[in-house]
Amino acid sequence: MNKTFLIFRHEFLHAIKRKGFIIITLIVPVVALIAIGVFHLVSTTYEPSVVETTYVGYVDESGGFDQYTTQGTIEMVLFNTPDDATAALINGEVSEYFVITADYISTGVINRYTMEKQLETPPAIATVIKNFLTSNMLAGKVPPETVYRIEAPLNFIVTRLTETGAVATEQGGYGNIIIPGIFSLLLALSLMLSSTFLVQGLGDEKESRLIEVLLSSVSTRQLLIGKVLGLGAAGLVQVVVWLASAPLLLKLASSTFGGFISTIQLPTNFLILGIVYFILGYSLFAALAAGIGAISPNAREGQQLSMIYTLFAFVPLWFSSLMFIFPNNPIWLVMTIFPVTAPVTAMLRLGVSDIAAWELAVSIAVLVLSIIGILFLATRAFRVYLLMYGKRPNWREIFQNLRSG
Amino acid sequence: MPTELMINNAIIFNQVAICYLVTNTINYVLQCGIVKGSLVMLAVEVNHIVKSFADKVAVDDLSFSVAQGEMFGLIGPNGAGKTTTIRMMMDIIKPDSGEVIILGEKLSEATKNKLGYLPEERGLYKKLSVLESIVYLTSLKGVDRKSATEKANALLTQTGMLASKRKKIEELSRGMGQIIQFIVTIIHDPQLVIMDEPFAGLDPVNTELLKKMFDDLRNQGKAVILSTHQMNQVEELCDRILMINDGQAVLYGDLSEIKARYRSSSVLLDCGGEVGEIPGVGSMRTHRGYIELLLDGKTTPQQVLTHLVSRGITINRFEVATPSLNEIFLKEVGKNHE
Numbered sequence: 001m002n003k004t005f006l007i008f009r010h011e012f013l014h015a016i017k018r019k020g021f022i023i024i025t026l027i028v029p030v031v032a033l034i035a036i037g038v039f040h041l042v043s044t045t046y047e048p049s050v051v052e053t054t055y056v057g058y059v060d061e062s063g064g065f066d067q068y069t070t071q072g073t074i075e076m077v078l079f080n081t082p083d084d085a086t087a088a089l090i091n092g093e094v095s096e097y098f099v100i101t102a103d104y105i106s107t108g109v110i111n112r113y114t115m116e117k118q119l120e121t122p123p124a125i126a127t128v129i130k131n132f133l134t135s136n137m138l139a140g141k142v143p144p145e146t147v148y149r150i151e152a153p154l155n156f157i158v159t160r161l162t163e164t165g166a167v168a169t170e171q172g173g174y175g176n177i178i179i180p181g182i183f184s185l186l187l188a189l190s191l192m193l194s195s196t197f198l199v200q201g202l203g204d205e206k207e208s209r210l211i212e213v214l215l216s217s218v219s220t221r222q223l224l225i226g227k228v229l230g231l232g233a234a235g236l237v238q239v240v241v242w243l244a245s246a247p248l249l250l251k252l253a254s255s256t257f258g259g260f261i262s263t264i265q266l267p268t269n270f271l272i273l274g275i276v277y278f279i280l281g282y283s284l285f286a287a288l289a290a291g292i293g294a295i296s297p298n299a300r301e302g303q304q305l306s307m308i309y310t311l312f313a314f315v316p317l318w319f320s321s322l323m324f325i326f327p328n329n330p331i332w333l334v335m336t337i338f339p340v341t342a343p344v345t346a347m348l349r350l351g352v353s354d355i356a357a358w359e360l361a362v363s364i365a366v367l368v369l370s371i372i373g374i375l376f377l378a379t380r381a382f383r384v385y386l387l388m389y390g391k392r393p394n395w396r397e398i399f400q401n402l403r404s405g
Numbered sequence: 406m407p408t409e410l411m412i413n414n415a416i417i418f419n420q421v422a423i424c425y426l427v428t429n430t431i432n433y434v435l436q437c438g439i440v441k442g443s444l445v446m447l448a449v450e451v452n453h454i455v456k457s458f459a460d461k462v463a464v465d466d467l468s469f470s471v472a473q474g475e476m477f478g479l480i481g482p483n484g485a486g487k488t489t490t491i492r493m494m495m496d497i498i499k500p501d502s503g504e505v506i507i508l509g510e511k512l513s514e515a516t517k518n519k520l521g522y523l524p525e526e527r528g529l530y531k532k533l534s535v536l537e538s539i540v541y542l543t544s545l546k547g548v549d550r551k552s553a554t555e556k557a558n559a560l561l562t563q564t565g566m567l568a569s570k571r572k573k574i575e576e577l578s579r580g581m582g583q584i585i586q587f588i589v590t591i592i593h594d595p596q597l598v599i600m601d602e603p604f605a606g607l608d609p610v611n612t613e614l615l616k617k618m619f620d621d622l623r624n625q626g627k628a629v630i631l632s633t634h635q636m637n638q639v640e641e642l643c644d645r646i647l648m649i650n651d652g653q654a655v656l657y658g659d660l661s662e663i664k665a666r667y668r669s670s671s672v673l674l675d676c677g678g679e680v681g682e683i684p685g686v687g688s689m690r691t692h693r694g695y696i697e698l699l700l701d702g703k704t705t706p707q708q709v710l711t712h713l714v715s716r717g718i719t720i721n722r723f724e725v726a727t728p729s730l731n732e733i734f735l736k737e738v739g740k741n742h743e
Binding site: 003006007010204205207208209210211212213214215216217218219383 | 492495496498514517518520522526528529530531542589
């Protein structure tokens with residue numbers, strides 16, 4: 001049997017039997033299932049309690065604001081003077097009060113008094129007061145329906161069309177980013193864990209000198225390729241479990257939660273591209289890990305060095321909110337092509353906006369070339385530094401040795 | 406008849422000459438391995454290998470050969486270049502110059518399957534079970550899993566470790582771990598076995614067990630290279646040796662010949678009663694339990710023995726003094742450090 005395959009199989013089985021791997025793989029669908037179950041349980045046993053009415057006082061110095069005093073669960077209580085309102089606030093009869101100044105129509109000034117420390121007026125209170133004022137000012141002048149419409153003039157229903165004018169199968173919205181967002185976070189986490197595992201494994205084999213026994217049977221290339229592919233396959237199992245559980249969980253979630261959750265959808269090609277980027281990401285980080293494992297004298301130092309490039313997996317996530325606001329900024333294109341940020345950036349962008357086919361092609365091509373190049377250098381470094389125990393070479397030595405080979 | 410005598414002498418001379426020629430030719434073939442495959446197959450041919458690390462020459466123009474069925478000792482002080490030489494033989498590192506021929510060819514994947522290597526510092530997968538470790542490492546030698554499992558069970562039985570086959574490596578004692586590593590080294594029936602300090606850390610029972618397995622390997626016609634500091638083990642087990650120091654060969658050849666070369670002209674004697682004066686003995690040194698007779702260089706030990714017997718002295722021990730390998734080692738290494 002091919003020795004690369006034997007190493008691949010050993011590494012794959014070793015990886016998927018790890019407790020950490022099993023926990024990370026199963027925790028995602030299990031936690032989602034538990035969340036759905038708990039929500040279902042709570043919602044079926046939940047009995048809405050009597051909603052308490054909040055009393056908000058007001059003093060009308062302008063005049064004419066005496067209608068629409070009930071706004072949802074908030075009851076407006078009229079006071080004649082600010083002193084009366086202050087006394088009521090201190091006694092706890094009202095939670096706060098506001099004064100409609102005499103020149104309100106010309107200035108719009110409303111003086112609000114509260115005993116709570118706040119950064120700004122809570123949006124709910126602001127909306128209630130705004131609606132109260134608007135309703136009173138328009139009362140009798142326009143039909144009640146118009147009053148309501150003025151209070152809530154916008155109710156967007158956005159439809160995305162294709163170039164042919166047909167309704168696009170994939171509509172935008174935040175529902176679209178949920179799966180790619182969660183997936184890219186897990187991808188970054190998984191890349192970091194697998195890379196750490198490979199560095200740890202190589203470091204252990206170097207420290208225990210088992211590497212010499214292995215290399216008396218196989219070549220450096222066979223050993224590294226077998227290891228990288230083995231971990232890649234383990235990663236693929238992980239992503240397949242997550243992706244396979246996603247449609248089922250979404251179905252369960254939309255029937256349980258309804259509303260926003262029912263708008264969650266998987267972007268087109270996400271399954272295929274998810275798997276492609278997962279495999280390439282795994283291979284790239286594994287090749288980098290092999291290189292780091294080669295030049296590190298032990299597992300601990302290897303892990304410290306591997307932090308440098310594993311951080312890049314998380315960089316796109318740090319800037320994800322900027323990506324939502326400015327989805328077409330060229331920086332995202334750079335991050336889609338730069339190999340260490342490419343897998344996670346591409347996953348995020350699939351949820352936020354479209355990625356042009358050429359961008360995907362360039363990104364994948366650069367990733368593949370990087371994997372081959374890094375694996376080549378890692379194999380060289382491995383041979384040069386294999387027997388260097390206890391001391392890590394400095395960077396200058398490493399570059400010199402890689403060149404001279 | 407003078408003519409007949411001359412003819413007889415000529416015949417005897419011819420027979421002796423032929424015998425001499427044949428013996429020398431066989432010895433030459435055995436040493437050089439010229440007739441590969443027919444008479445003898447060289448397991449290892451190392452020709453003028455050189456290896457430097459940074460500014461230090463670890464191995465300097467080293468050449469030697471090891472024949473099949475031979476137990477070969479590679480000895481030398483710490484940092485002499487033994488492990489570097491072994492790593493070059495195993496193709497773990499490449500020599501700067503020179504060549505290594507293993508089993509008649511340059512090391513390839515197929516050749517690696519015929520090698521067994523026990524490195525100086527042992528290591529196995531700590532989290533794997535004994536059986537899993539053996540089967541995996543054996544499968545990398547081209548043995549299928551079924552055969553590997555069967556052989557592993559047989560060797561574990563032979564070493565009395567079958568009960569531990571499901572245990573994780575980390576649960577084993579150091580000595581047990583070494584036995585497992587030794588099993589991994591020989592399980593695939595290698596033609597050449599290279600062992601770096603195989604007895605380090607082993608208790609006497611396991612040392613004897615290992616020695617018995619070495620004998621088995623030799624009887625099966627395998628070539629065994631033993632790299633060790635333990636000179637008594639080399640003396641006991643090896644046919645030929647290579648002593649290296651500072652990366653260079655110091656001594657190389659048949660162990661008994663080397664020892665004979667270093668034999669001093671003295672005799673160790675333990676006898677009842679006074680020895681008195683013995684012709685041909687220059688001086689005597691008294692040691693605990695015996696005396697050392699230093700011969701004058703013209704007298705042979707046999708003449709001394711004949712003299713002692715003729716005087717009716719009871720002899721408990723009469724031994725031609727031969728230095729131990731350890732003494733030779735110290736002498737040679739010391740010479741290079743002077």
